[in-house]
Amino acid sequence: MLSQKAKYALKAMIALATQEEGDLLQAxxxxxxxxxxxxxxxxxxxxxxxxxxxxxxxxxxxxxALAKPADAITFGQVIRIMDGPLAPIPCASLTGYRRCADCRDEKSCAVRRTMREVRDAAAAILDGTTIADALGAGAHEARAAIGA
Structure with a gap:
């Protein structure tokens, strides 16, 4: 589950992405x-x-302000910074792998295999979605909604 910290981080990144180039937004x-x-x-x-x-x-x-263009920052990057690996269990993680103490045969473990699929699907979406994508065609409306 996405933590409140990660959700707030994404909201902040989206707010910063609505700023004009060179403009700063106070916390x-x-x-x-x-x-x-x-x-x-x-x-x-x-x-x-x-x-x-x-x-x-x-x-x-x-x-x-954003340090990189909004189209170069993904939801996956932000979430990993705030919450760590995307995998629901450590043995399914690419970045935070840890073997499960109760697992006899990791290669045939149905739980690990399924959680790896969950991780891969989540990563495909989150690493494929940029902050700019989140704004989409509604960037002007987003600026107006946050009062920028």
Whole structure:
């Protein structure tokens, strides 16, 4: 299940993607427009900055902006930063693999095989969907909806 942290991160990334090139958006504005607790959002933005997805500028006219084009940032990237691997169980993960202690034969394990299919399907959608895709043709409407 998607954590609240990952959901807020995606909302913040979408809000930042609605900004014009070079414009900065303050955390307080994102929090208010997206109905996200400000302190929690600031921690999320710090993680996203640390991973190179957003950039920040301090000062009175400071704020946040995407560090990469919106079409180069996927939902999968953001979710992995916030929540870790996409797989529902560790033995089905590509990035966080851990063998199950109770598994005798991993190669014939029906649970692992099914959860790997779940992971692969989720990754195909999330890694194939960019922040720009989320805005789609409604980018202008999205800007208006968040008050940008």
């Amino acid at each position: 307080a504005d994102i929090a208010e427009r997206q109905n996200v607790p400000r302190k929690f959002l600031e921690l999320i933005l710090l993680d996203l900055r640390k991973h190179g997805l957003v950039r920040s500028q301090r000062g009175k006219f400071g704020g946040y």
